[in-house]
Amino acid sequence: xxxxxxxxxxxxxxxxxxxxxxxxxxxxxxxxxxxxxxxxxxxxxxxxxxxxxxxxxxxxxxxxxxxxxxxxxxxxxxxxxxxxxxxxxxxxxxxxxxxxxxxxxxxxxxxxxxxxxxxxxxxxxxxxxxxxxxxxxxxxxxxxxxxxxxxxxxxxxxxxxxxxxxxxxxxxxxxxxxxxxxxxxxxxxxxxxxxxxxxxxxxxxxxxxxxxxxxxxxxxx
Numbered sequence: 208x209x210x211x212x213x214x215x216x217x218x219x220x221x222x223x224x225x226x227x228x229x230x231x232x233x234x235x236x237x238x239x240x241x242x243x244x245x246x247x248x249x250x251x252x253x254x255x256x257x258x259x260x261x262x263x264x265x266x267x268x269x270x271x272x273x274x275x276x277x278x279x280x281x282x283x284x285x286x287x288x289x290x291x292x293x294x295x296x297x298x299x300x301x302x303x304x305x306x307x308x309x310x311x312x313x314x315x316x317x318x319x320x321x322x323x324x325x326x327x328x329x330x331x332x333x334x335x336x337x338x339x340x341x342x343x344x345x346x347x348x349x350x351x352x353x354x355x356x357x358x359x360x361x362x363x364x365x366x367x368x369x370x371x372x373x374x375x376x377x378x379x380x381x382x383x384x385x386x387x388x389x390x391x392x393x394x395x396x397x398x399x400x401x402x403x404x405x406x407x408x409x410x411x412x413x414x415x416x417x418x419x420x421x422x423x424x425x426x427x428x
Contacts, residue, residue, distance in 0.1 A: 215289040216274040220276050220298040224305025224322060227312055229253035231419045232261045249317040251352045266321045266375075270335075273302045273325025281330055281382070283313055296391045299326030307402070318402035320356045323395040323417055330388060331370065333378050338363045350417040353406035360399045 233240040236257055241248060244255040250269065254262025261323040266313035279285040291297050303330040306322040328335035338359045346355030367389040376382040400407075409415035 209288055212289045212350045216276060216285075216289065216298060217291060217301050221300040222310070223275065224302030225309040225311050225316070226268075226305075226308055227316065228273065229261075229265045230312070231315070232257060232265060236261075240266065247317060250310070250321055265356045269306065269317070269321035270305060270325035270328060273299050273322040275325075276302070277326055277329030281385070294387055295389055296326065296330060297328060300391050302326065303398065307398055319395060319398050320360065323360070323392075323399060324363075326395065327367075329394070331367075331376060331379075331382075331384070332367040334363065334366055334370075337366070344397035346418060350407075351410060351415050352418050353403055353410065353415060356399070357403060357407075360396050364389065364392050 210235065227248045229240050229250065229252065233251060238256060239254045240246075240253055244252045246252070250262045250266035253265040276285075276298040277295045278289060278324075280290045280298070287293050303314075303319050303322050303326060307316045307319050309316040324335050324338060329339065342355040342359035342364045345358035346352055349355065367384075370376065370384045371386045371389050373384065375384055406415060
């Protein structure tokens, strides 16, 4: 019975990860965001096409996809006996694969930044908050969201290695950290780099779209 639940939750993690929230919000508004802007399904392009509010909604829900089952196991809400190999990160990785290769989008998908961040949050919540601080700082300085994403992903990878060496969470006593964390983070990091290949090329050519910190003006009626 435990094995059925373990693999059932793995399938659920993948299917949850596959939900393309940017596309869902676009459909609600009568727009296919895959045909506009950068054509990506993530929060950044959703914001460009639908507005900042939908960018926030998309980011949060994409993050929750990666965090949910990891968090439930990590903090004892679901008994560990139902966790495959007693490693919650397996479920987070399944969610990332779902986001990147969505069964609902003919196995196409996004760049895994928010969902990968969700995996980190589910396992070590404060690390995501630190990563977000790095993201906003790097984005503010460079004016490129892609630079913020890549910088925060690099920061997360380095931090997970340090935490694995320490062997436990310094801010949450009793939570052990194994080298599975940096291993999974490294694989997600590679996916993020590959998915940002075109962004990196545009940054080199100085043709990447810059972020605007100004709120859009209301249109005259």
